[in-house]
Amino acid sequence: QVHLVQSGAEVKKPGASVKVSCKASGYTFSNYFIHWVRQAPGQGLEWMAMIGPGDGTTSYAQKFQGRVTMTSDTSPSTVYMELSSLTSEDRAVYYCARMGYGGAMDVWGQGTTVTVSS
Amino acid sequence: QSALTQPPSASGSPGQSVTISCTGTSSDVGGWNYVSWHQQHPGKAPKLIIYEVSKRPSGVPDRFSGSKSGNTASLTVSGLQAEDEADYYCTSYAGSNTYVFGTGTKVTVL
Numbered sequence: 001q002v003h004l005v006q007s008g009a010e011v012k013k014p015g016a017s018v019k020v021s022c023k024a025s026g027y028t029f030s031n032y033f034i035h036w037v038r039q040a041p042g043q044g045l046e047w048m049a050m051i052g053p054g055d056g057t058t059s060y061a062q063k064f065q066g067r068v069t070m071t072s073d074t075s076p077s078t079v080y081m082e083l084s085s086l087t088s089e090d091r092a093v094y095y096c097a098r099m100g101y102g103g104a105m106d107v108w109g110q111g112t113t114v115t116v117s118s
Numbered sequence: 119q120s121a122l123t124q125p126p127s128a129s130g131s132p133g134q135s136v137t138i139s140c141t142g143t144s145s146d147v148g149g150w151n152y153v154s155w156h157q158q159h160p161g162k163a164p165k166l167i168i169y170e171v172s173k174r175p176s177g178v179p180d181r182f183s184g185s186k187s188g189n190t191a192s193l194t195v196s197g198l199q200a201e202d203e204a205d206y207y208c209t210s211y212a213g214s215n216t217y218v219f220g221t222g223t224k225v226t227v228l
Contacts (some may be wrong), residue, residue, distance in 0.1 A: 102173075104169035109163065
């Protein structure tokens with residue numbers, strides 16, 4: 001069964017960075033891109049970026065260019081997303097999701113809550 | 119990239135149908151057949167219910183259907199059930215390996 005398991009909740013100070021992990025299981029890790037999506041409290045979903053674990057190909061939403069760094073580790077099958085220069089606007093639940101047919105996000109992680117507070 | 123436009127809310131009685139629109143541009147919705155829809159219950163991760171405009175993943179009831187005309191995609195939920203009460207988001211490929219979500223629609227079952 002395909003699963004994506006994310007790291008636990010984080011509390012960070014403004015200006016700091018946060019690194020969220022997403023561990024995949026149940027499929028060939030290198031064959032599928034991973035999306036990163038966030039959702040601020042009471043708000044909608046926002047696409048941030050994606051990474052191809054097989055060759056490290058990355059793509060970013062313009063808004064996050066320069067502030068998001070993604071990496072992958074084939075052993076274990078884990079993708080990491082680091083967001084730098086945090087502000088209160090970055091307080092959100094961060095999700096990873098596998099890219100399936102047509103780019104659709106077919107399997108989602110459980111989400112990681114990031115709180116930014118001084 | 120601007121978010122795709124969805125109505126904030128939609129509602130229907132059990133057994134009725136509700137249709138949600140998702141309006142973008144020729145650079146996203148209108149330019150590609152890569153529109154998907156997600157259902158999200160409060161406090162839960164989103165769940166894929168439609169991909170490539172009108173295809174349903176295994177296990178998704180055929181009460182859910184998708185279509186597209188020009189720059190607008192639509193999701194129809196037929197035979198509304200209580201468990202369909204949730205937030206629904208469209209997503210589209212927007213070119214250059216980027217994606218964009220819709221603003222989201224809260225569906226209420228009356």
